[in-house]
Amino acid sequence: MTTALPPTIRPQDRSFLGEEQVAVRARLAEEVRALIDAVVLTDVPDAEIAEITGQVRALTDRLGAARLGAAPMADTPIDGLIASGMSRQLGNPVTGVLNPVAPPIPFEALPDGSVRSVFTLDEPYEGPPGLVHGGISAAIFDQVLGMTAGMSGVPGFTATLELRYRRPTPLRVPLTLKARITRREGRKCWADGEITTPDGRVTVEATAMFVTPRHLLAEEADEAQEQRTS
């Protein structure tokens, strides 16, 4: 029996893009990221803003002329990290190279199974003046700890995520997030991590637990059964 998810959320039902298609769209997203920054910080006259608004609307209409039903996936894993799942999710709001809302956060898998991300956040991610918004830190931890769990062989949804904001996290400086697995038990996986400033001071610590959803396991078992009988 197939425990079907709605088609738009099944990776296998999405459009898969090749390297060149990803590269072309990633350049667009990068420009739009710069546009977001310019929109937040612009001080050009109001009349010019009104004119630019019309031009942006026209660009939105051109891009919207052909529209997918859901964000596409990369046909090869980004950075070779995990062979499936969210490493290929190009529209992800934290790591997605095609999503201008994403910083995007890069990943480096270290030989000991831990993960390191080095990134800089600027004005569009501001919470308190000059500082990173706490919810942005939470989203980054959610994704990075989740991918660390996935890399350890227990891909899952976030069941719990706890953050301890020790010090303010500054904008416009390179931040380092390190994450590691602390425990695995069946479908459950615990990970923790911290964000540090260039002088090595920890600003935020996080602990999370991920659970491989029962319905995903059921779906995998169904697919294996279908392959055996075909």
Ligand SMILES: CCCCCCCCCCCC(=O)SCCNC(=O)CCNC(=O)[C@H](O)C(C)(C)COP(=O)(O)OP(=O)(O)OC[C@H]1O[C@@H](n2cnc3c(N)ncnc32)[C@H](O)[C@@H]1OP(=O)(O)O
């Ligand atoms: C996948 C590709 C991704 C691969 C890539 C990963 C990158 C991910 C990064 C982004 C992650 C997200 O944002 S995910 C989006 C935010 N999270 C969600 O929307 C999750 C919503 N919740 C759910 O879908 C569900 O509750 C699940 C999947 C968490 C669990 O449902 P389930 O599969 O039916 O499991 P269930 O039998 O209830 O529970 C199994 C065991 O886990 C425990 N448990 C379950 N939920 C919790 C909980 N919130 N807090 C404590 N413990 C819990 C149960 O007590 C039980 O322990 P025991 O009795 O066995 O001891």
